[in-house]
Amino acid sequence: MDSIKSLQVRRTLHQALSLGMIIVSALIIWKGLMCITGTESPVVVVLSESMEPGFRRGDILFLHMSRDPIRAGEIVVYNVDGRDIPIVHRVIKVHERRDTGEVDILTKGDNNDDDDISLYAGQPWLQRHHIMGRAVGFLPYVGWATIIMTEKPFIKYILIGVLGLLCITSKD
């Protein structure tokens, strides 16, 4: 009797440890990516149609941020002060100060008729600190999973529930 109970305790601990290892490895990979690419979110999902036909809803973009100056034509991801939603648009105007090196930036979505000035919450230009990263690469369609899980959260809960159930009931 005692040996069976200790066997079950050991197996449960083993499962908890495996689960913990998986979670920690994912976290290490994510934080490592943040370090290498220099941005807080190295991968973003395209949420709107403002950059069509180049980027469609559901595509994902790989971001990179370096100390290189921001130049016209670059596709940047920015956050306006106080807003949480990152916007992915192209830089169309750059004015770089001679003395401080500060830049004033104007962006516009390829598929929009107007530039983004109405999105800037009162300020006439974007500054470098608003820019989270430059888009350097892209994969189509992969982001749909994230969009579905954000817009229909019950699917997320079902998925987590099923995964949790599978982990607990699996033999290893």
Next chain:
Amino acid sequence: MHSFVYRANALLTFAVTILALMCAMASLSDNFNSPSPTAEVQVLNINWFQKKPDGDDEVSLTLNISANLQTLFTWNTKQVFVFLAAEYETPKNALNQVSLWDGIIPTKEHAQFWIHTTNKYRFIDQGSNLRGKGFNLTLHWHVMPKTGKMFADKLAMTGFRLPETYR
């Protein structure tokens, strides 16, 4: 070890890995392409050149842009985004880049083009520095792939100058 769930999991992982590998190879194949684009721009007319009420200069131009960007296209190219920027410097700003016109080239056939247009976006300075200003007109292009890394490059055409007085 041979249940349906294990097999489905192994199959799915393998399929996703192969897909990722194919996307990476498609992107790598773009590096073997050595493009040789050509472009030419003429300023046909300065339509008007004024100082706005807030003190900034603004100019309206009519441009003739012709280019052949066909060598930029590979089988992994979805579209090429091309734009023309006026680039100049002022006492206060080390660099000013103002996009005057942009377009999307969806296929190789459309990549050899000729367009006669006024500036799509307003050419406004930060300040009143444009009288007699020499500037470059630089054609920039961004190659957007079907998957993978995006490439960008440009061709600067120098020697343009704005008039000495408003008109």
